[in-house]
Amino acid sequence: MNRELRIGTRGSLLAVAQAERVAGELRRRYPELAPVLVKIKTSGDTFAHIPLSHVGGKGLFIKEIEEALLDGQVDVAVHSMKDVPTEIAPGLSIAAILEREDASDVLISRRGEKLDALPSGARIGTSSVRRQAQLLHFRPDLTVVPLRGNLDTRLRKLDTEGLDAIVVAAAGVNRLGRQQEVTEVLPLEISLPAVGQGALGLEIRAHDQRIRDLVEPMTHGPSALTIAGERAFLKRLGGGCQVPIAAYGRLDGAELRLVALVINPDGTGVVRGERKGPSALAEEIGLAIAEELLRRGADRIIRDLSGTTLEPPAAP
Helix, strand or coil: CCCEEEEEECCCHHHHHHHHHHHHHHHHHCCCCEEEEEECCCHHHHCCCCCHHHHCCHHHHCHHHHHHHHCCCCCEEEEEHHHCCCCCCCCEEEEEECCCCCCCEEEEECCCCCHHHCCCCCEEEECCHHHHHHHHHHCCCCEEEECCCCHHHHHHHHHHCCCCEEEEEHHHHHHCCCHHHCCEECCCCCCCCCCCCCCEEEEEECCCHHHHHHHHHHCCHHHHHHHHHHHHHHHHHCCCCCCCEEEEEEEECCEEEEEEEECCCCCCCCEEEEEEEEHHHHHHHHHHHHHHHHHHHHHHHHHHHHCCCCCCCCCC
8 A cells, every 4th residue: 555645735834734634634544655746836825816706716726736636746636615716626625524613704903893894995815706795794884905925925914014903714724823813803704714624625636435434434424414405505606706605504403494695795685595405405595595585686796796698597
């Protein structure tokens, strides 16, 4: 048996921390393995100062890593599931979803003020049009400032860019061990997370049974179910990264509760809904809430922002 197992990852502090977590779990499960991290610079890292909507969207964070997988340079890739498009590249497969971290967004303010206490006109930095839209829906008097870069870079820019606060993902802050800097965990009613936020996925070559046998047992069943529901919702809507779309699934016993929204970037025209049902039907629940939001006006938001006209669902 080949002891070495090459793990593809982005080179940021957060991505490396996430990949090290996976490597540690693989060592624990399989002491005979020798996991090795292979750091790969992605297009998303190269264009770190340009809004994602201008350079091709979230798939840019995994494109080069997927190419390394297909070329045999790495054996498994570690991705933040919020960065993974709903259409997986041919020849590849998500073989495991790890236990999800806190999916919330958090506010980190320079002077310790919570969101509702920030002064009118306060400058809030965020890398996400989804966060921007929801912040402006709650506080239209705020000034939202585009903020790209790796998480550690964004945290540093709070002090260097004249910002009053930034909004980032709780999961990343936790994985970097910087929880003490969080001012406020934003409730879901104010900032609904991105699809897949807080979850790590392990991508492999679809027909590599050896690697599949190693990583599939690392799947956390409840997390995989909630992510499946969210991604089914997103896949039906499409819309691209310029459309603020959010969804969050939570299990209550054998029941899945899925909350989702579509909103204009300026915070107006929010269309929000919720569906519940058996967790075994996670994808069907995701599709059902997508159809509901489309009927209630999300189709117009998506069409206006992306130029995409959504076709009716295929007949069963």
